[in-house]
Each structure stands twice: as structure tokens, then as C-alpha cells.
Amino acid sequence: MRLVFMGTPDFAVASLNALVEAGFDVVGVVTAADKPAGRGQKLQESAVKQYAVAKGLKVLQPLKLKDPEFIEELKSLRADLQVVVAFRMLPEMVWNMPPKGTINLHASLLPQYRGAAPINHAIINGERESGVTTFFLKHEIDTGDVIFSEKVTITSEDTAGDLHDKLMNVGAGLLVKTVQAIADGNYTEQPQLQSDELKHAPKIFKEHCLIDWNQPGQSIYNLIRGLSPYPTAFTKLNDKTLKVFKAELEEKETGLAPGAFLSDGKTYLKFATKDGFIKLTDLQYEGKKRMQVDEFLRGMRL
Template identity: 80%
Template sequence: MKIVFMGTPDFAVASLTALYEAGYDIAGVVTAADKPAGRGQKLQESAVKKYAAEKGLKVLQPLKLKDPEFIEELKALNADLQVVVAFRMLPEMVWNMPSKGTINLHASLLPDYRGAAPINHAIINGETESGVTTFFLKHEIDTGDVIFSAKVDIAEDDTAGDLHDHLMATGAELLLKTVKAIADDNYQEQPQIAAEELKHAPKIFKEFCKIDWNQPVKKVYNLIRGLSPYPTAFTELNEKTIKVFKAAYEETEPGIAAGGFLTDGKTFLKFAAKDGFIQLLDVQYEGKKRMLVDEFLRGMRL
């Protein structure tokens, strides 16, 4: 069975690695075009491209997925199955091309958390479990019939980065199970059925990341860990931005206005929320490197 793999970030590399090491015939890899990044604006290759090049796999990097030249290249690969992990939305002429269809690995327990940022939103909403789902692509995004799913527990102090790593590993295992089942024609799809109102996972923009100190302290805490390490929750201090990567919370009567802070200038810095304090532990002040709060306080006068 010839497979074309489509993906871009680190999350997708684990799945591509699993397929490659299991001996599947990877006819080609489709990934994002190289992009300028950093101070020197040097072209950066995607994580998937780096792995594919290292293994000598054929790589396609279309700017537009409807480009006739790309469509012809894709057809020439003659794939039986396409596998999508953390890639772009595909036009029908692409996902409908292989004889066995196109499957997607999504980082949530569908139908909840359809969308671009399921890992972040699961933690922001205080979920205690998440998971991964494989399904066949169809017109509406993340709505295809489920092939398999697997659950992952979320600890109270897990960040989006922690959950990303757990789901990346679990997802690679689930994808292997799915591809084997398709190769053996031994699976039964289940339609997505929502038991109650769906939870969504839209793309996250900068304004969403600003901390609202009038919110309950647990909600602020979940926002911080749900946006860590990227795109990162932030607030303002001395008219500059301070990003918060890690924090702790205290549910207590703060006694000061929401958004006010307390510090001894050496070891702790905590902001008042609606019903408690958020103690900053790992931060990055505007124009500075990321550091633990005691190191940050040694260089600051508050």
C-alpha cells in the first residue's frame, strides 16, 4: 500500500516516523514551503521536511494545493492512501484522489474540539482528559466518520506543551493501528455524534492571550497553562509586556484590586485575580530572555 504523508510541525514527525519505521511504502511527503524566520530571515524548513530529507523521501512543497503542477505530481505518486497530520485544509480534488481515501489524525476526542487549536482549548477549559481521533476526510472540517480514538489523561498542572507531547506519542500509535486496519480492510467507521453542545477549538489570536485579572483565579491559571509554551499568556507590568509560562494559584480573598500585585522583590511576584492570587513562576519580560521569577526580580525594581 503506497502512502502519501501530509504534515508540517513536530507533532506530525512522530507519526511519519512510526509509518516509516514500520516499513510502509511512503511514496511522498507533502509539507509547507520553507519560510524566512529569525533575525537573519533565513529560510527555515519544516520539521517534517527535515525528517523526510534525512530518510531520502520525496518531498513536495506546494504554495497552493490546487496548483495544476502540484496536482499532477501528486497523481504521479499513485498513492493508495493519504495520511494527514497537522497540515492545511485540503481541497476535494486532493483528499478524494487515493483509492482508499485520505485519513486525518486530530488531537482531540471528536466531535469535541474541532478546529485549529484543540490542545490549547482543552486545557484552557479545564478538561481532565483529551485524546486523539483518526477519521476519513470529507467536506466539512473535522467531521468525518471516526475510525479509532484513544484517551489521554490531563494532570492539573499539565501545560499545552505537556499535552502536545502526550498526544503526539499516542497519536503515532493510533495512526499505525489505523493504517494497518485500512490495509487489512478490518475497520468499521462510526459517525460523530454529539451528546450535548459541542466544544470548539478555534485558532488563537493575540488578544485572546491577554490575561483578564477580573476572571476567577482558576480560569486565569488554566489560560496560562493552556497557552504555554506557545503562544503564551501575557499581562502588563511597568507598561511593558510580561509573558507567563508557568504559574501557581491560591484561592483566597486577595484584599487588593484585580490586576494589582504583591512582591517581596526577591522570591515571589503574585497578581490578584477575582478570587485569589496567581503566583508567577516562569516569565519573559519584554526585551529580556525567559527566566524563573527570582532571577527576574533580581534585575527589576518594582
């Protein structure tokens, strides 16, 4: 069975590698175009492209997915099945092209957390469980018939980065299982249940990352975990941005207004919330490197 793989970031590399290692015939890899990045604005290749080039796989980098030249080149690969992991929305002329269709790996237990940021939102909402789902693409985003899913536990300390890595590895295995099942014709498709109680995972913008100290401590703690290491929750200190990567929750009476902070100037810095404190442990002050709180306090006058 001839496969075309579509993906861009590190999350997708694990899946592509799993397919290659399992011996599937990956005849082409579609990924994002090289983009300028960093101070020197040098062109940077996607993680998927770097892997594909290292493995000698054919790489396509269309700027527009409806470009006639790209469509013809994609057709020429004669894929039986297309596999999408952490890529962008596909036009119907692309996802409907292979005879066996196009499947997607999504980082949630569908139909919950459809959208661009399922990992972040699961932790922000305090979930204790997430997972990965494989499904066939159709018109509405993340609504296609489910093939397989697998659950993953979220601990009370897990950040979005921790959950990302768990789902990346579990998802790679699930994807191999899915492709093999399609190759063998040994699978069933399950329509996604419709409900008014579905939770969504829209794209996160900077305004969603500002900490509101008037919220309960648990909600703030979950926000910090759910945005770490990227795009990162932040607050303001001396009119400068203070990013918070990790923190601890202290549930007790503070006697302080939400947003006020306490510090001994050496080992701790904590902000009052609606019902306790959030103790910052791993942070980055505007213009500085990321550091532990004791290192930050040694060079900072509060």
C-alpha cells in the same frame, strides 16, 4: 499499500517516523514551503521536511494545493491512501484522489474540539481528559467518520506543551494502528455524533492571550497552562509585556483589587484575581530572556 504523508510541524514528525519505522511504503511527503525566519530571515525548512530529507523520502512543497503541476505530480505517486497530520485544509480534488481515501489524525476526542487549536482549548477549559482520533476526511472540517480514538489524561499541572507531547506520541501509535487496519480491511467507520453541547477549538489570536485579572483564579491558571509555551498568556507591567509560562494558584482572600500585585522583591511576584492570587514562577519580560521569577526580580525594580 502506497502512502502519501502530509504534515508540517514536530507533532507530525512523530507520526511520519512511526509509519516509516513500521515498514509502510511512504512514496511521498507533502509539507509547507520553506519560509524566511529569524533575524537574518534565512529560509527555514519545516520539521517534516527535515525528517523526510534525512530519510531519503520524496518531498513536495506546493504553494497552492490546486496548482495543476502539483496535482499531476501527486497523481503520479499513485497513493492508495493519504495520511494528514497537522497540515492545512485540502481541496476535494486532493483528499478524494486515493482509492482508499485520506485519513487525518486530530488531537482531540472528536466530535469535541474540532478546529485549529484543540490542545490549547482543552486545557483552557479545564478538561481532565483529551485524546486523539483518526477519521476519514470529508467536506466539513473535522467531521468525517471516526476510525479509532484513544484517551489521554490531563493532570492539573499539564501545560499545552505537556499535552502536545503526550498526544503526539499516543497519536503516532494510533495512526500506525489505523493504517494497518485499513491495509487489512479490518475496521469500521463511526459517524460523529451531533450535539448542541459540542466544544470548539478555533484559532487563537493575541487578544485571547491577555490575562483578565477580574476572572476567577482557576480560569486564569487554566489560561496560562493552555497557552504555554505558545502563544503564551501575558499581562502588562510598567507598560511592558510580561509573558507568563508557568504559575501557581492561591485561593484565598487578597484584600486587593484584581490586577494589583504583591512581591518581596526577591522570591515571589503574585497578582490578585477575583478570588485569590496567581503566583508567577516562569516568565519573560519584554526585551528580556525567559527566566524564573527570582532571577527576574533580582534585575527588576517594581
